[in-house]
Amino acid sequence: MPCKCREVKLYKRILESSGITEAFLERNFGNFKPKNQAIANAKAMAIDYVKKFDKVKNSKNNSIAFVGQVGAGKTHLSIAIANELMKRNIGVRYMQYREDITRIKQVAADEESYAREINKYKNATVLLIDDLYKNATYKTRSGYEILNDADKRAMFEIINYRYFKNAPIIISSEYLAEDILSFDEGIGSRIFEMCKGYIMEFKGQELNYRLYKQAL
Numbered sequence: 001m002p003c004k005c006r007e008v009k010l011y012k013r014i015l016e017s018s019g020i021t022e023a024f025l026e027r028n029f030g031n032f033k034p035k036n037q038a039i040a041n042a043k044a045m046a047i048d049y050v051k052k053f054d055k056v057k058n059s060k061n062n063s064i065a066f067v068g069q070v071g072a073g074k075t076h077l078s079i080a081i082a083n084e085l086m087k088r089n090i091g092v093r094y095m096q097y098r099e100d101i102t103r104i105k106q107v108a109a110d111e112e113s114y115a116r117e118i119n120k121y122k123n124a125t126v127l128l129i130d131d132l133y134k135n136a137t138y139k140t141r142s143g144y145e146i147l148n149d150a151d152k153r154a155m156f157e158i159i160n161y162r163y164f165k166n167a168p169i170i171i172s173s174e175y176l177a178e179d180i181l182s183f184d185e186g187i188g189s190r191i192f193e194m195c196k197g198y199i200m201e202f203k204g205q206e207l208n209y210r211l212y213k214q215a216l
């Protein structure tokens, strides 16, 4: 049995090489100050999830999602959870959706490299997917928003695997739950089943922390 701290160390190294360590480590519950009830509820939900994590981690319902409004603190709360879990030596791999999916898709033609790349996200103890489906959709002429096939293929493989293994995910996305479901119901329904009871939807510009700060 390799030491659990090895996975944590590996993920910290990956973060360092991606140059986002500082911003990552700075985001915690202490410096997250809710400006209204909706945000306070989201923070409470995140703290509650961390508290219950050991109890739920091997169950069907072991994940958490923050979706909707830009700037509401979805990434901040996701990372605050990750930091708390990492302190407890639980490995959380950070997947910056747009960048990491691009790397996965680049090797899609080579089966072996593709599998190796995808396995990183399948096998992490906890997977944090930040900004799910960012830049992964296009509009049809009739105005429908469609998810790219390559993104669909990769995400189905990762999510389906984790779903059957009861492997936790922490998700942030600017899309609402209904959008995520409409892009691909197979992926979406698994995600929201895993996150049942821990889904926070932010709706409304007044929840944008950046705008709020400017207004002060």
Ligand SMILES: Nc1ncnc2c1ncn2[C@@H]1O[C@H](COP(=O)(O)OP(=O)(O)O)[C@@H](O)[C@H]1O
Binding pocket: 027, 031, 032, 033, 034, 035, 039, 069, 070, 071, 072, 073, 074, 075, 076, 077, 172, 209, 210
């Ligand atoms: N309630 C809050 N208290 C302190 N900082 C916040 C809060 N909400 C957001 N922020 C900060 O504002 C910025 C935008 O938040 P972020 O989590 O990236 O939003 P989202 O992922 O929902 O777009 C980040 O720098 C974050 O740390």
Ligand SMILES: [Mg+2]
Binding pocket: 074, 075, 076, 130, 131, 172
């Ligand atoms: Mg974000």
